[in-house]
């Protein structure tokens with residue numbers, strides 16, 4: 109029964125294909141390739157869509173192209189091509205485009221093009237494909253501003269970085285101005301917040317990425333021009349030595365910390381927490397309360413210290429609530445006969461201690477200055493890989509407002525900590541250039 113059916117079917121085949129406007133020669137080619145059923149199905153659907161679109165010309169061209177196998181690579185999968193060619197025509201690609209694409213691009217990748225509208229600058233896409241960009245990138249490049257795609261394709265600017273910078277808000281001219289930065293510096297810029305003045309700073313002679321936060325802080329404080337700030341900071345004129353700092357005078361209620369639960373929340377002498385702020389995910393570690401992720405990271409850090417053979421350390425203080433800090437401050441105030449300045453040198457006002465975030469940790473080592481701990485250098489070199497930074501380093505007092513505290517570490521998450529460690533930035537500096 110099946111055999112009869114099959115032979116009957118085969119008798120009908122040539123006629124049916126011819127009814128779809130294939131020539132005898134084409135029908136022979138189709139049969140030779142064993143694609144009879146596929147072509148009947150495809151022919152039917154192409155005629156259908158041709159009828160629907162009232163554009164049989166396009167479809168006929170496609171069919172001719174498909175079966176003139178001289179243009180196609182060996183071992184061509186006709187069915188797969190068919191599934192791509194028709195939609196590409198539908199999207200508005202020309203015959204030459206389709207031919208080029210089928211010959212140079214993997215079928216799986218071509219599927220991506222069939223799912224998207226014709227790119228804005230089709231020629232850019234083909235140039236990009238010639239330059240060995242993958243289809244997704246070539247397609248995206250073809251939808252970019254032409255100047256921007258030229259910057260990438262012809263001038264060799266990194267694709268991902270350039271697109272990210274542009275999406276951030278930097279113009280083609282801005283990106284050109286910043287092209288003197290190293291690729292890792294440019295990647296860093298893609299992570300930072302948009303800074304309108306940055307291209308101008310980068311253009312200034314002597315620009316140093318590691319000083320960028322200081323340029324920004326100085327510019328904001330002094331209201332100077334970007335290039336002036338670069339020159340000022342390069343000459344270290346923003347630096348104030350510890351002995352010349354008025355640590356007490358740095359207290360003011362300029363800013364409330366806007367994102368207190370963020371791992372990079374800035375709490376310092378001019379960024380304060382509300383009295384009702386308390387983290388919601390406090391947990392206990394080493395008999396102290398801290399936020400859950402901090403406890404987990406600290407567990408890994410302690411294990412690593414142990415594996416390195418360093419002495420054990422413990423957590424002295426982690427979370428301090430607003431009320432506890434208020435009590436602590438008042439105790440010092442009493443001790444110093446209401447001398448606020450003296451009390452403040454010991455502990456901050458309530459709301460101004462980052463211990464209230466549940467992200468700060470003071471370590472303790474056998475009653476000595478923590479910098480004498482035998483794992484201290486290892487900690488300075490590696491704590492960032494666990495998400496911790498030394499919060500108050502030496503010589504950064506003019507930025508942090510706090511004297512060097514060797515045992516006070518702050519959890520900020522691994523990514524932020526790594527950026528701060530690698531650039532030797534404090535949280536104040538990091539915050540000046542990140543959201």
Ligand SMILES: [Zn+2]
Pocket residue numbers: 463468469470516
């Ligand atoms: Zn502390």
